[in-house]
Amino acid sequence: xxxxxxxxxxxxxxxxxxxxxxxxxxxxxxxxxxxxxxxxxxxxxxxxxxxxxxxxxxxxxxxxxxxxxxxxxxxxxxxxxxxxxxxxxxxxxxxxxxxxxxxxxxxxxxxxxxxxxxxxxxxxxxxxxxxxxxxxxxxxxxxxxxxxxxxxxxxxxxxxxxxxxxxxxxxxxxxxxxxxxxxxxxxxxxxxxxxxxxxxxxxxxxxxxxxxxxxxxxxxxxxxxxxxxxxxxxxxxxxxxxxxxxxxxxxxxxxxxxxxxxxxxxxxxxxxxxxxxxxxxxxxxxxxxxxxxxxxxxxxxxxxxxxxxxxxxxxxxxxxxxxxxxxxxxxxxxxxxxxxxxxxxxxxxxxxxxxxxxxxxxxxxxxxxxxxxxxxxxxxxxxxxxxxxxxxxxxxxxxxxxxxxxxxxxxxxxxxxxxxxxxxxxxxxxxxxxxxxxxxxxxxxxxxxxxxxxxxxxxxxxxxxxxxxxxxxxxxxxxxxxxxxxxxxxxxxxxxxxxxxxxxxxxxxxxxxxxxxxxxxxxxxxxxxxxxxxxxxxxxxxxxxxxxxxxxxxxxxxxxxxxxxxxxxxxxxxxxxxxxxxxxxxxxxxxxxxxxxxxxxxxxxxxxxxxxxxxxxxxxxxxxxxxxxxxxxxxxxxxxxxxxxxxxxxxxxxxxxxxxxxxxxxxxxxxxxxxxxxxxxxxxxxxxxxxxxxxxxxxxxxxxxxxxxxxxxxxxxxxxxxxxxxxxxxxxxxxxxxxxxxxxxxxxxxxxxxxxxxxxxxxxxxxxxxxxxxxxxxxxxxxxxxxxxxxxxxxxxxxxxxxxxxxxxxxxxxxxxxxxxxxxxxxxxxxxxxxxxxxxxxxxxxxxxxxxxxxxxxxxxxxxxxxxxxxxxxxxxxxxxxxxxxxxxxxxxxxxxxxxxxxxxxxxxxxxxxxxxxxxxxxxxxx
Numbered sequence: 001x002x003x004x005x006x007x008x009x010x011x012x013x014x015x016x017x018x019x020x021x022x023x024x025x026x027x028x029x030x031x032x033x034x035x036x037x038x039x040x041x042x043x044x045x046x047x048x049x050x051x052x053x054x055x056x057x058x059x060x061x062x063x064x065x066x067x068x069x070x071x072x073x074x075x076x077x078x079x080x081x082x083x084x085x086x087x088x089x090x091x092x093x094x095x096x097x098x099x100x101x102x103x104x105x106x107x108x109x110x111x112x113x114x115x116x117x118x119x120x121x122x123x124x125x126x127x128x129x130x131x132x133x134x135x136x137x138x139x140x141x142x143x144x145x146x147x148x149x150x151x152x153x154x155x156x157x158x159x160x161x162x163x164x165x166x167x168x169x170x171x172x173x174x175x176x177x178x179x180x181x182x183x184x185x186x187x188x189x190x191x192x193x194x195x196x197x198x199x200x201x202x203x204x205x206x207x208x209x210x211x212x213x214x215x216x217x218x219x220x221x222x223x224x225x226x227x228x229x230x231x232x233x234x235x236x237x238x239x240x241x242x243x244x245x246x247x248x249x250x251x252x253x254x255x256x257x258x259x260x261x262x263x264x265x266x267x268x269x270x271x272x273x274x275x276x277x278x279x280x281x282x283x284x285x286x287x288x289x290x291x292x293x294x295x296x297x298x299x300x301x302x303x304x305x306x307x308x309x310x311x312x313x314x315x316x317x318x319x320x321x322x323x324x325x326x327x328x329x330x331x332x333x334x335x336x337x338x339x340x341x342x343x344x345x346x347x348x349x350x351x352x353x354x355x356x357x358x359x360x361x362x363x364x365x366x367x368x369x370x371x372x373x374x375x376x377x378x379x380x381x382x383x384x385x386x387x388x389x390x391x392x393x394x395x396x397x398x399x400x401x402x403x404x405x406x407x408x409x410x411x412x413x414x415x416x417x418x419x420x421x422x423x424x425x426x427x428x429x430x431x432x433x434x435x436x437x438x439x440x441x442x443x444x445x446x447x448x449x450x451x452x453x454x455x456x457x458x459x460x461x462x463x464x465x466x467x468x469x470x471x472x473x474x475x476x477x478x479x480x481x482x483x484x485x486x487x488x489x490x491x492x493x494x495x496x497x498x499x500x501x502x503x504x505x506x507x508x509x510x511x512x513x514x515x516x517x518x519x520x521x522x523x524x525x526x527x528x529x530x531x532x533x534x535x536x537x538x539x540x541x542x543x544x545x546x547x548x549x550x551x552x553x554x555x556x557x558x559x560x561x562x563x564x565x566x567x568x569x570x571x572x573x574x575x576x577x578x579x580x581x582x583x584x585x586x587x588x589x590x591x592x593x594x595x596x597x598x599x600x601x602x603x604x605x606x607x608x609x610x611x612x613x614x615x616x617x618x619x620x621x622x623x624x625x626x627x628x629x630x631x632x633x634x635x636x637x638x639x640x641x642x643x644x645x646x647x648x649x650x651x652x653x654x655x656x657x658x659x660x661x662x663x664x665x666x667x668x669x670x671x672x673x674x675x676x677x678x679x680x681x682x683x684x685x686x687x688x689x690x691x692x693x694x695x696x697x698x699x700x701x702x703x704x705x706x707x708x709x710x711x712x713x714x715x716x717x718x719x720x721x722x723x724x725x726x727x728x729x730x731x732x733x734x735x736x737x738x739x740x741x742x743x744x745x746x747x748x749x750x751x752x753x754x755x756x757x758x759x760x761x762x763x764x765x766x767x768x769x770x771x772x773x774x775x776x777x778x779x780x781x782x783x784x785x786x787x788x789x790x791x792x793x794x795x796x797x798x799x800x801x802x803x804x805x806x807x808x809x810x811x812x813x814x815x816x817x818x819x820x821x822x823x824x825x826x827x828x829x830x831x832x833x834x835x836x837x838x839x840x841x842x843x844x845x846x847x848x849x850x851x852x853x854x855x856x857x858x859x860x861x862x863x864x865x866x867x868x869x870x871x872x873x874x875x876x877x878x879x880x881x882x883x884x885x886x887x888x889x890x891x892x893x894x895x896x897x898x899x900x901x902x903x904x905x906x907x908x909x910x911x912x913x914x915x916x917x918x919x920x921x922x923x924x925x926x927x
Contacts, residue, residue: 058087121195121216124202127174129153129167132211141188162187170212173199177209184216193220237261244346250278252337257281266323266346268315286312286320293325300329301337310347322351359866366863370445370466373452376459378402390468392438403464406435408442419449423462426451432469444473486571488538489545494578497570498628501580504565505621505628508582513564515582515621516589517628519635520548520596522575523613523647536846540612541575547603548577551596562588574721578635586620586652593618593650601648613648615639624653669722673706673732676719681707682735684743686756688903689876689896692889699896701757701791702740703905704732729761734773741783747909748784754909755787757819765792765807775814785815789840792821805836812837819876824864841868843894845879852884862892869893 115122116136124133131149139145142157154163162185169182179200186193195216201209237260246263250256257276264271267284274280285293289311296307306328313321327342364371364384370391373382380401388394391406398405411433422429429449434442445466452461484496492500505515522544552567564583572578579596581589593616600614617639619631634653642651676682684702691698706714723729740756747754760770778785790811792804808818819840824847843864847857861877868875877889880899889897 119218121218122214123149124211124213125153125170126211127209129170159187169197169199170214173212174201174209177201177203177207183219193218194223195219246344248342248344250340250342252339263344266321266344267313268317268319284313284315286314288312297327297340300327300340304329304331304335310351321346321348323347355866356870359863359870362863363867366860370464370468372398372403372464374403374462374464376461378404378462381461386468387466390437390443391435397438408434408436410434423449423451424459426453426459432473433466434473435466443468443470445469486545489542489571491545491549491577492568492570494570494572497568497572497578497580498632500568502628504580504582505626508564513583514585514623515564515580516584516586516593516618517621517631517635518579518581518589518593518596518616518618518650519572519632519639520577520579520593520600520614520616521639521643523615523643537575541571544600544603545569545571545577547599548579548596551599552579555592555595578632586618586623589620590618590650590652597648597650615642615647616650617642618650618652620652669719670726670728673719673723673726673728676706677731677735680735681709682732683707683907684736684740684758685905685907686743686909687898687905688909689757689898690886690902692886692894692897697903698753699755699757699789700909701759701898702736702743703759704736705905705907724761730767730770733759733761734770737774738777738781741777741781741788743909744784744787745782748782748787753787755789757789757791759791759821765804771807771810774811774816778814778816786817789817789819791819791842808837824860838873840874840876840896842876842878842898845899848877848879848885848889848899849881851888852882858888858892861889861894865892865894 118135118137121138121141122133122135123131123138125131130151130153134144134146134149138149142149154166157163158166166184169180169184173180179198182197182199184195184197186195196219197214197216199212199214202211202213203209244262244266246260246266248260248263249258251258255277257278257280259267259271259274259276264274267274269284275283282290282294293309293311296309299305300307306326308324308326310322310324313323315321324345324347325342327340329337330339330341332338364382367384367386370387371382371384372380372387374380380398380403383393383395383398387398391398393405415431419429419431428451429447431447432444433447434444436442446469447467448465450463450465451459452463454460484493484499485491486493501515501517508515522541549569552569556563556566562584563581567582568578568580570578570580579593581592584592597614597616600612603612617635617637619625619634619638621631624634625631638651638653641654642649645651683705685705686700686702688697689699689701690696704716704720706719708714719732720729723732737758740758744754744756777783778788792808812818817839818837819842820836820838821842822844823841824844841864843861847861847864851857851861865875874895875893876896876898877885877894878898880886880889880897880901882901886897886901
């Protein structure tokens with residue numbers, strides 16, 4: 001032992017056996033311990049091996065068996081230790097794997113059964129397009145098996161074009177990595193089949209496609225059915241379009257409407273913009289028909305019955321259409337409305353045609369001419385009332401007969417051959433025929449026969465229009481009589497009167513035998529002509545002639561001895577009558593003329609609800625002249641003196657009347673007219689026309705006025721007759737036309753688009769110089785031709801129809817328009833109206849004056865209006881004097897109204913032509 005601190009080293013000596021004795025004891029202890037440990041370890045190993053290793057080995061072996069597919073392996077799990085828990089868990093796992101295996105196998109069997117029994121083709125292809133799975137339907141379709149398809153592609157089964165198309169679709173699915181649907185066609189031995197293929201990619205866990213799967217459903221039959229259905233729907237759509245009939249269905253609880261395409265077309269609506277509800281439908285119904293439609297639907301609900309109605313609709317562009325609607329209601333078992341189905345048919349053209357037919361029928365029925373229609377063989381199929389009235393044949397008697405029953409037997413075969421040759425060639429035939437009535441008497445007719453063609457242009461019928469001119473022909477037969485008599489009154493005419501009176505004076509000589517000559521002139525006959533028309537004026541003159549004739553006959557019959565011979569009565573001209581009383585003293589002559597004046601004053605003209613007066617002038621033979629020329633001049637001057645003295649009186653010629661004799665002579669009036677033209681004293685006055693659509697004034701009629709030297713304004717009645725008699729009325733027309741054109745041009749420059757009407761005399765219709773004058777003045781004044789309307793009377797036009805048509809067409813080529821004045825009072829014929837290209841007709845005032853009181857006038861005015869509208873001609877009603885008449889005209893669709901209610905003629909225009917209120921005031925035009 002070493003003790004460094006002490007610097008000592010201790011050495012001890014001991015026996016080796018004694019020294020190593022403890023180590024020996026330790027070795028034996030260690031050996032014994034090692035042996036014990038070895039025994040214990042062996043024992044533990046045996047126990048561990050038996051109780052742990054062997055059990056784990058059993059679990060491992062069982063796992064290996066399960067891995068081989070043996071799911072029936074089962075371990076003993078009696079122990080309650082961890083190995084027992086593992087064993088039990090393993091057994092449960094094996095049981096679950098076995099159960100899941102059975103379930104998976106069952107699922108696979110079911111899936112395979114589903115796929116094999118599916119009518120769809122199911123297959124899967126790898127990225128190279130090689131089939132890796134196909135179902136039974138695929139195998140049957142291509143007569144192959146899954147084993148045979150392994151590794152094959154589309155190109156092994158199908159033509160290249162079809163295979164390439166399928167491959168392209170597969171590539172699209174793989175590229176987009178989503179499911180897509182394709183329509184694919186496969187050319188097969190039985191024909192081309194069409195499939196809807198749902199294709200989708202199979203993705204790995206990393207999202208990378210490794211295959212494409214497809215389920216294809218055969219839609220060949222469905223495609224055929226769909227194609228047939230589309231064709232059927234197209235045929236239905238086309239049929240609805242041709243029939244202009246659409247179908248609809250209304251789901252009442254949901255308040256949704258389904259319309260076919262045709263209904264949308266009829267209503268002019270876009271399906272995307274239509275609300276598809278009942279209320280949206282009502283919005284398209286015309287406001288005036290809306291309640292009617294709603295009531296019809298409600299009645300259908302209440303009574304559970306179909307309805308069938310006609311009503312109007314308004315398209316978005318404002319056009320109005322007429323539709324026919326039919327519907328029926330479908331209810332549930334409790335009777336509650338479920339659906340309503342129906343149809344809508346556009347009847348606009350049909351209703352328009354029916355309306356036009358009614359208008360034409362009204363024209364035919366109310367025409368003053370004889371009208372009848374035959375078939376191509378000449379059998380009569382229609383006659384109008386005038387035909388029955390004139391011929392005496394009723395419709396029942398004449399229908400089916402031929403016009404030969406009317407033959408008088410005087411027409412030659414050559415005439416009939418020419419007739420048939422003309423109309424069968426498609427041309428219109430005109431002639432004058434003498435026909436026999438049912439009672440055997442005859443009538444003469446100006447006949448116009450026109451072919452009627454069908455839509456193919458084939459002649460199917462003939463329209464015959466006959467104007468009864470019997471009286472005219474009888475007048476021609478009585479030409480010698482008419483040569484000496486006035487046609488209107490039947491009295492002597494001027495030449496015969498002068499001839500008879502001159503003969504008496506020549507026979508009597510200046511032997512102290514006196515005679516009286518009186519000229520009797522109507523006071524302001526225009527007051528009757530203006531509101532009632534020429535027809536009423538002529539009737540008044542005719543009756544007045546009878547009054548004068550009866551009075552003279554009575555005076556002569558009462559005391560013939562007071563007269564040397566029978567008094568002579570004549571209508572000199574216009575509204576002038578003359579009485580020549582041979583062998584009467586001046587005092588007695590004045591008394592007789594005064595009694596005539598009083599009789600006329602008391603004569604009441606019921607049609608006009610008025611009385612008129614006369615002014616009479618007297619001259620005496622031989623005191624005032626020995627010849628009729630002298631007596632007429634002095635009697636005329638005396639008559640004008642009576643008018644100056646206040647009218648309604650008789651005045652005998654006096655020396656101080658010489659100035660009037662000269663001034664009021666016809667030659668003096670002629671010179672007065674020329675002087676008025678030279679001094680520019682003819683001026684237009686303007687009367688406004690009211691547009692009944694806008695209640696505004698944009699048109700005026702220019703009326704001629706003569707300003708006398710003393711500043712008085714003379715109406716046309718004072719100078720027109722004389723101007724026409726001397727052939728100088730055209731000079732007046734030219735002045736008024738030029739001044740009116742300048743007025744129109746000035747208004748146009750001021751920004752007011754006003755049109756003007758100007759009257760043309762019947763003598764102007766063939767005047768080529770007047771035509772050139774009008775064209776020249778349009779250029780010089782700058783007037784707008786379309787705003788110039790020339791008016792001619794119906795009677796003047798029909799007097800020489802061909803000349804009138806030529807004149808009108810020539811002037812219309814410049815852009816001017818035409819109006820037919822006094823329409824309805826002459827030999828009205830829609831054939832003439834059709835041939836003459838007029839833009840307006842002015843319905844004669846005789847039909848308007850008492851329109852609010854006379855139903856017959858209303859029928860005629862309405863018929864004329866509808867006829868004109870059908871021919872696209874605008875209508876003007878003149879002499880409108882009260883609000884009720886204006887309202888009636890507006891309801892008939894008359895375009896314009898003219899008269900004192902609208903405005904009187906004046907030298908200026910209504911300022912600006914402002915719009916008139918809906919309820920016009922009777923004093924004139926507002927604004």
